[in-house]
Amino acid sequence: MSIRIPFMVKLLGLGVLVGLASSGIAEDGYESAEYKVVEKDGNIEIREYPDLMLASTNTDPDARGRDGSFMRLFGYISGANEGEQKIAMTTPVFMEAGQAESEGKMGFVVPKNVVDSGTPEPKSSSVAIRKREGGRFAVIRFPGRMSKELAKENEAKLRTWMESKSLAGEAKAETAGYDAPFTPGPLRRNEVLIRVQQPESVEAPGQ
Template identity: 65%
Template sequence: MKRRMIYWAATLGIVGVAMAAWTMTARAGYESAEYEVIESDGNIEIREYPDLMLAATDSKMDSQGRDGSFMRLFRYISGANQDDQKIAMTTPVFMEGEIGKSDVSMGFVMPKEVAAQGVPEPKGEGVEIRKREGGRFAVIRFPGRLDTQLAKQQETKLRKWMEARGLSGAAKAEAAGYDPPFTPAPLRRNEVLIRLTDAENLEAATVRETKTDG
């Protein structure tokens, strides 16, 4: 009996390691939106993002785009655009609004090369090209299947962290997902991002990071 338990524990451990390795390999195959880490505290970071170009659509359901929003964006990058151009998938998928509620905007980040050359206009309705303004963001990273409850819990943690450091941010948060829908929940990379809004606070964050490095 003990040997059987050891066998199953070892098997589950091997499977877990293999799945984690597969997830990391899958992520590495995609270009990811660039950012600079200004400050790091466990699973929370302050990041500086450049301007990003997004192909975006409005979602009425959830982070998986089960209302067809994900497929609208996927068709766009598969060639449903004015140049009939195939565009590489990137990470993360950004979401603005309350996940699981109405009026959520889902956006695919355009690869740097495509953004530099000019993003092709979508064919038909439902997809538009938007500019995501760069800036400084407070970001919390966490696993799990992204839904309204989980996103709210993590946003609350992030705002408490910001408050303790005298940082103020936008009223609305963003969410970001890095993995395809079939990725097991414990291996997913999700994030909640809050744009920092006070120039004084942005400077303070930079000063703290400089003191830490020094």
């Protein structure tokens, strides 16, 4: 029994950590990425985001972190960086689609105090620090266990809403998750985000 209990605890802990990648991490008690709500319509919002720094790694979106992507990022915030610095977990976990369905990027938001003091470089070449450009995003929030089908369904709803508002959006969408895997589906917070394309400014005559 003395051998089995620690093993089971480790196994359970690993399962929880890997599972977090499918929907993010528990929202309560964690620093969340800042944004300003510009417009709200039910479960849809227009938000202004500042620039964010992400610890990022390549991932297969269908793997939901089980391809090692989550653990690479978790290793970075656990001290696998130049300063061997422990970095607090944040919300949300961003998932960005790539050119192919099997390509994508997973990103942890680097806490503001770490950015201000100098974000340490990762020790692993499979983790990179990159800037997520700020700007205006259309966002739809929905519950349930995140899946490709659920994300596509809500992305379609969001694009339909954007069309009704005459808002042009980028072709690619992001997903964001905030909850631990043991959070019941109806209580989960998932989001799809589409960057709003700003109309080009028109110069006045003579300028």
